[in-house]
Amino acid sequence: MEDHPIKIPEEVELGFWGQHRFMLLIVGTIAIAFVMVSVSVFIYYASGSAQLDLSRPGLKSVSDKVDRTNTVTDYNAFGPVTKDTVKTFTDMYDSQAKKAKAVDAFNGDPLNPDVLEFGDPATSTE
Amino acid sequence: MKLRTHLLAFALITASVLSLSIVKPAAAADLSDEQLGRIMSNCLSIKGSLNQLHATDALLRVNRGQIYESIGTKLMNNFNARLSNNSLDNKGLVAVAQSYQTAQTTFRDDYRSYEQQLSAALRIDCTKEPSVFHDSVESARIKRATVHSDVLRLHQYIDDYRTSVNDFMLNFDRVTGNN
Numbered sequence: 001m002e003d004h005p006i007k008i009p010e011e012v013e014l015g016f017w018g019q020h021r022f023m024l025l026i027v028g029t030i031a032i033a034f035v036m037v038s039v040s041v042f043i044y045y046a047s048g049s050a051q052l053d054l055s056r057p058g059l060k061s062v063s064d065k066v067d068r069t070n071t072v073t074d075y076n077a078f079g080p081v082t083k084d085t086v087k088t089f090t091d092m093y094d095s096q097a098k099k100a101k102a103v104d105a106f107n108g109d110p111l112n113p114d115v116l117e118f119g120d121p122a123t124s125t126e
Numbered sequence: 127m128k129l130r131t132h133l134l135a136f137a138l139i140t141a142s143v144l145s146l147s148i149v150k151p152a153a154a155a156d157l158s159d160e161q162l163g164r165i166m167s168n169c170l171s172i173k174g175s176l177n178q179l180h181a182t183d184a185l186l187r188v189n190r191g192q193i194y195e196s197i198g199t200k201l202m203n204n205f206n207a208r209l210s211n212n213s214l215d216n217k218g219l220v221a222v223a224q225s226y227q228t229a230q231t232t233f234r235d236d237y238r239s240y241e242q243q244l245s246a247a248l249r250i251d252c253t254k255e256p257s258v259f260h261d262s263v264e265s266a267r268i269k270r271a272t273v274h275s276d277v278l279r280l281h282q283y284i285d286d287y288r289t290s291v292n293d294f295m296l297n298f299d300r301v302t303g304n305n
Contacts, residue, residue: 048234048235048237048238050241051184051187051237051238051241052187052188052191054184054185054188058177058180058181059180059181059184059185061181062181062182062184062185065185066185066188066189067189067192070189070192070193070196072196072197072200072201073200074200074204075200075201075204075205075208076204076208077203077204077205077207077208077211078208078211079208080212081208081209081212081214081298083295083299085208086291086295086298089201089205089291090288090291092201093197093201093205093287093288093291094288096193096196096197096201097197097284097285097288099193100190100193100194100197100280100281100284101281101284103186103190104274104277105186105190105273105274105277106183106186106270106273106274106277107274109267109271110175110179110270111176111179111263111264111266111267111270112267113161113260113263113264116172116175116176116263117164117168117171117172118161118164118165118168118172118260
């Protein structure tokens with residue numbers, strides 16, 4: 001019996017990118033992740049979501065004070081219009097309107113230099 | 127002639143550059159040394175007050191925002207849709223509801239601008255840059271006043287919508303003959 005030597009395929013010589021493909025994969029993954037996180041953070045701040053996020057540092061003290069009791073049921077958009085149905089609506093509306101106007105939000109002048117104790121004593125009214 | 131034009135242009139550029147350089151320090155010069163000193167010495171307590179205000183205003187924004195949102199989407203829009211589904215004239219109510227939505231968008235944008243300004247002020251080191259800090263707080267103050275006026279406008283539209291509902295009812299009673 002003749003002994004046939006096993007043929008080993010010739011090694012293909014890889015180019016620069018072929019030799020560094022694993023590194024390329026890692027760098028590419030990090031770059032894509034970085035871009036996506038940057039876009040997400042941008043949207044988070046630009047859309048106004050950040051302003052509603054009370055879990056941010058410095059706001060945790062008030063995060064448990066969010067009013068979860070005010071649950072308004074939707075007024076049914078379908079159905080007949082009668083005196084009674086309008087009365088139901090006005091009752092719901094008046095109740096919500098009262099709550100909305102109960103607080104004169106953002107009134108006062110807490111950022112006044114005099115309030116913050118760095119006003120000009122010459123122009124201070126107090 | 128050409129030289130004259132060049133000289134004139136040079137004089138104009140110099141004048142505008144000079145005026146700009148004079149205007150800038152003037153804004154900072156509004157603060158007396160005593161005020162600057164007070165900002166620097168009370169920096170910690172001022173920042174404490176601002177942090178507190180930042181937190182309470184954020185809570186106010188969330189709680190108020192929820193109520194304003196629900197009035198618009200759950201009540202006004204649905205009532206308008208119901209009238210429309212019954213082929214009733216709701217033009218007046220739709221107009222007020224649209225103005226209300228616009229005022230809500232303005233409120234959201236103005237609050238965002240105010241919050242970003244206040245956050246920017248909080249990042250400034252008032253022991254090192256008292257005048258920059260002062261300007262930043264002053265800008266936040268103006269923006270907060272704008273947010274307050276937005277709130278008042280929203281309250282006005284809430285009242286206007288209610289008046290429009292009353293007008294609609296009067297008209298409805300007249301048309302259906304229910305008095």
